[in-house]
Amino acid sequence: MPGMATFAPPRPSAPLRRTICTYTPEEFLAMEDGVAYEMFEDGTLQERDMSVKSESVAYAVGSELRQFVTPRQLGVVLGQSGLQIFKDRPRRIPRPDTGFISKGRLPGGAGDGHLQTVPELLVEVVSKRDEFEAVEAKIEEYLAAGVSVVWLVKPRSKTVDVWRADGSVTRLKGDDEITGDDFLPGFAVKVSAFFV
Numbered sequence: 001m002p003g004m005a006t007f008a009p010p011r012p013s014a015p016l017r018r019t020i021c022t023y024t025p026e027e028f029l030a031m032e033d034g035v036a037y038e039m040f041e042d043g044t045l046q047e048r049d050m051s052v053k054s055e056s057v058a059y060a061v062g063s064e065l066r067q068f069v070t071p072r073q074l075g076v077v078l079g080q081s082g083l084q085i086f087k088d089r090p091r092r093i094p095r096p097d098t099g100f101i102s103k104g105r106l107p108g109g110a111g112d113g114h115l116q117t118v119p120e121l122l123v124e125v126v127s128k129r130d131e132f133e134a135v136e137a138k139i140e141e142y143l144a145a146g147v148s149v150v151w152l153v154k155p156r157s158k159t160v161d162v163w164r165a166d167g168s169v170t171r172l173k174g175d176d177e178i179t180g181d182d183f184l185p186g187f188a189v190k191v192s193a194f195f196v
Contacts, residue, residue, distance in 0.1 A: 025084060025091060029113055035080055039093035048095060049127040057155045058097035058125045060194045065100055065121075068180070068187045075102040076110045078122075084114035085145045094138060096122040097153075102183055118146040120183035125153045139163050149181055158195045 022043030023031075031037075037045040050058070058080075066077045078099040086092045093114055101119035122142050124135060139150045143165050152161040159173045164181075172178055172191045180187030 025093060025114060028093060029082065035095065038095050039082070039091060041089045041092045043091050049129040050097075051127055053155050054097075054125045054127040057153055057194055058123070060196060061123050061125070061151070061153060062098035064189050064193060065098065065184075065187075068184065069100060073103065074184065075100060075104075076106060078115070078119065082114040083119075083122075084116045085118045085147075086141070092141075094141075096142075097125045098123045100180075100184065120148045121151070121180070122147050122149075123151045123153060126155065148183060151178070153194060155195065158192070160191050160194070 023039065023045060024043065025039070028037070028039050028045065035048075037047055039045055062077055062079055069075060069077050078096065078101065080095045080097060081099075082093045082095055084090060084093050099119045099122040101115070101117060101121075105117050105119070124138065126135060135152065139152060142150050143163060146165075148165050150163040152163060154160070157173075159171055160178055162170045162172060162178065164170075174190070174192050176191050177188045178191055
């Protein structure tokens with residue numbers, strides 16, 4: 001009909017790119033744009049998918065953690081740090097969106113380089129191009145390495161799935177409070193605070 005706009009159906013998102021070249025952990029650390037990638041066991045890199053929305057949510061989660069942790073000097077809130085925590089796979093270096101590691105696990109404080117101490121909490125914020133199976137595999141990888149809790153934050157549904165080392169998963173939304181379990185006693189915030 002004349003005067004009516006037509007819209008093309010949305011195109012499927014392009015898959016995340018993976019490099020052909022291989023790198024060592026040291027080369028990966030020295031890369032200026034390394035924060036845009038994760039490293040796999042074979043030394044290849046895959047770009048991370050962070051939209052403005054998912055990045056904003058990750059920042060909100062990190063800010064809530066930082067407001068609680070910093071004045072109490074409880075440890076370090078992570079910000080897309082490379083994790084070299086898989087003893088049998090030293091070239092596997094993922095970058096969660098944020099997380100927490102207690103002062104007790106970092107007696108010398110935060111150092112330079114990839115984090116090689118297992119944190120208590122890691123946070124993954126789902127982005128548009130993330131594939132559920134890949135995100136779930138990453139969470140299971142974190143838990144198997146000794147991470148106590150992983151928060152899977154989903155901006156589209158405004159929910160948080162709390163994965164624990166004991167195998168339990170709890171979905172929280174809206175006014176539900178998310179807590180710091182035993183590693184951040186006293187931390188409690190409404191899930192809705194992550195999605196402002």
